[in-house]
Amino acid sequence: MSAHQHAEGQLPHEPEKATLEGRNKVLGFWIFLGAETVLFGTLFSAFIALRHQVLDGPTAQHLFELPMVFASTMILLTSSLMSVFAVQAMHNNKVKAMIGWLLITILLGLAFLGLEITEFNTYVKEGHTLKTSAFSSSFYTLVGFHGAHVAFGVLWIGLLIAQILKKGLTVVTAPKIYLSAIYWHFIDVVWVFIFTVVYLMGKVG
Amino acid sequence: MSSNHSASGEETKRHKVEGPRKHIVAFVMSLALTIIAFAAVAAGEINTTFTYIILVGMAIIQVFIQMAFWMHMKDRGHLFPKIAIFTGVLVVFSAVITALYWVWW
Incomplete structure (x- = not known):
């Protein structure tokens, strides 16, 4: 029960925090994100230590193309803003607008994945496979894990849209929308470090 | 801040809903920091150590901005x-x- 009196059937302000269960979900999710930080951090540490070990394979300078990385970065950054708008629409109780923003979010997520698949495909053709060198293994593990998180996010938000269409926006479904947005921002935050450490530093040498 | 329930004072019938402005500002700042980082590498004439410092600096600032505003970490x-x-x-x-x-x- 919310501390405030609300008219029957009306959604409370900030419905994601209106119930104890909702607040607990938010707290639990942040602890999960702390663990995710460690997961990505350890993959980063392996990559940073091994990024010059290319053996006979192509080097980072040879492989990476900045325009493509920049395009991916813009797509993910924009989709992060779109999920901010989705949460704001939720706070204004505009369910249709919220679903619209969520749809744009996952479309941009799919565009990002498409670019990543094209990119990996090009690399494999240039002889940069998972087994080529310590550099290539740590590269695919780190960037691939991030890509898998994007794919999971797309799936998750897609299912949430279906659930909203079926059950509507309630104090039970609202925390899920809020947390999927937090998750999506986290994925974008990880990407900031990936384009910095993997691509830009790789290009510098 | 505006998004918190106020326990004291008169009954707030209408809760203030935060506007999109600060989120757009966060977006533009992220955009600018990203462009600076890419430009520093594309220019390619700055020495390596200094470029690294710029890159990591821009990334950390951008992450702080996004976590504070988009992930609401600055809120109570x-x-x-x-x-x-x-x-x-x-x-x-x-x-x-x-x-x-x-x-x-």
């Missing part, structure tokens, strides 16, 4: 989220140092 009641994330970051730092030390010395 986010002590545990901060503890969770900074504990994670602490492990990450030790992992990076350990991995470098392990492989290179």
